């Protein structure tokens with residue numbers, strides 16, 4: 001079962017063709033452009049804070065895996081989850097509004113980039129705690145198994161989370177109970193300024209999963225079709241009750257968050273890493289096989305630019321969440337809201 | 353005297369302690385090559401080397417647990433938890449191990465470690481990176497707790513923390529790192545466990561700590577323009593808790609507000625309020641008023657975040673109302 005797929009084949013169990021590649025390219029390009037716009041939103045001072053983690057360079061992991069998920073499936077992501085959510089069908093306008101902390105966002109401006117979620121699409125939530133979202137897929141997997149509809153639950157996380165104990169507790173349970181669950185490690189080589197070699201001596205990440213009885217593979221993220229092929233195999237297995245783990249090798253193109261200029265890595269490291277660009281790889285592959293002409297792709301790119309430009313306008317024109325909404329959703333909809341400190345003080349001072 | 357930031361004062365405390373004592377070492381995520389998520393340890397890796405500034409994987413329970421073991425083995429670990437919000441992940445090592453070892457083992461050994469971390473709002477960092485969780489620590493016998501508000505205290509309290517026989521949780525405020533003050537490091541500050549009276553007045557006592565000291569001081573300056581004189585007590589350490597100083601001023605003035613950024617319910621402010629009521633009941637003209645964070649998570653929205661915790665304006669407004677009653681009582 002242990003297998004390292006690094007070949008650049010176009011075929012997979014789901015029968016990807018080059019027409020498929022164009023779709024995959026479009027999906028990856030949308031993520032790339034969206035993330036670039038998130039960067040712009042920050043520069044314009046219109047984002048809520050600077051803790052924005054761009055997934056540029058990791059698009060194939062998002063598209064290759066999330067693109068195979070279907071209605072009823074659920075997932076959690078780490079803090080670098082914009083691309084995964086987009087690949088699963090999110091509305092980029094509502095995402096951008098959330099990143100700007102606006103009422104129109106997915107979570108009414110309460111969650112932001114690191115806590116975006118949408119139950120409609122099975123997104124059980126992004127997370128600002130490294131590893132924090134992983135065990136939820138065990139529970140969601142239990143529910144899927146009981147429902148018997150063939151749904152799976154997928155946890156997306158970074159290489160940093162490979163050193164959190166909770167991952168191992170979760171994988172062990174998933175294997176023990178034959179849960180329809182997939183663990184996806186997006187190995188962008190860095191956790192903040194720490195390169196993976198500085199975080200662990202065990203570099204064959206999928207072998208850890210094998211030790212617990214999961215299916216496990218590592219795949220090079222350069223060619224999205226490879227990612228998709230491995231994901232398809234593991235997802236099929238998961239739907240049949242064989243939980244899986246996959247590590248997607250890629251590179252974090254930019255700093256950890258918006259304030260980080262990556263002083264801890266060299267230019268050569270960045271040049272080499274960015275050469276693994278899954279978006280330009282797919283583009284070149286399409287042009288090589290003449291499935292589409294440069295002008296077609298250019299038209300597609302332009303359309304995507306327009307779509308993503310509009311997300312900024314939408315976010316900037318959005319409204320601040322009303323102050324009263326602060327007390328909403330601490331508890332269920334029919335429960336009393338917490339008493340504001342001001343109201344409480346008014347009550348006390350009015351007493352005498 | 354030289355102008356220095358809160359961040360650099362912390363660094364100087366670490367530097368001085370490491371220079372004086374080879375047993376002191378730093379352990380945590382991004383503390384070495386990166387220099388700390390908030391830059392506090394920048395340069396220490398270059399100065400003291402990888403053996404004394406240990407970069408760790410993202411494994412919080414093991415970071416704190418390793419510090420516990422190292423302290424028991426005779427070293428002086430200063431562990432860093434990048435955000436206090438992650439303290440729950442480490443609570444077994446902190447609450448069941450570090451805090452209880454001396455007692456459970458009949459006094460045979462202590463755990464002289466420091467856990468440095470930072471908390472608070474102000475960066476639109478959202479619900480999991482903006483909390484004030486000092487009450488978790490204060491609720492655990494065996495753990496000491498320090499929360500510096502000033503640049504001088506950033507230095508002195510951290511030095512003092514590293515000299516304690518017991519585990520100290522040291523919570524910095526993320527909103528204070530760039531604050532600058534002229535500090536004469538040779539000038540004396542109150543000893544460990546003693547509060548500082550930052551301002552004295554006869555109309556009202558504000559008991560507070562960490563960043564809210566600055567809100568209280570700013571509010572007090574405004575109040576003074578209206579003839580209201582405020583005493584501001586900066587607790588500095590919450591365990592030990594200097595109730596002597598609090599009592600002295602409360603008994604003299606009779607009107608008290610407790611100001612804290614943490615959520616109000618079952619927090620440090622609640623403990624302070626209870627103690628003041630119990631210990632100073634006969635001297636109080638009004639109930640002790642808690643001005644604290646709302647009982648809600650922190651939103652990423654700038655506006656919601658700002659309004660979730662006490663602001664200078666709110667502290668001033670409540671203070672004025674509390675003192676206004678003085679005419680009628």
Ligand SMILES: Cc1ncc(C[n+]2csc(CCOP(=O)(O)OP(=O)(O)O)c2C)c(N)n1
Nearest residue numbers: 080128129130158159160161190191192438
């Ligand atoms: C429990 C916990 N520890 C530390 C952090 C601080 N932190 C945020 S992201 C990050 C690096 C995560 O690296 P990785 O998992 O590889 O994800 P990437 O950022 O590379 O996508 C760290 C240390 C955190 N948010 N949560």
Ligand SMILES: [Mg+2]
Nearest residue numbers: 158159190191
């Ligand atoms: Mg990473």
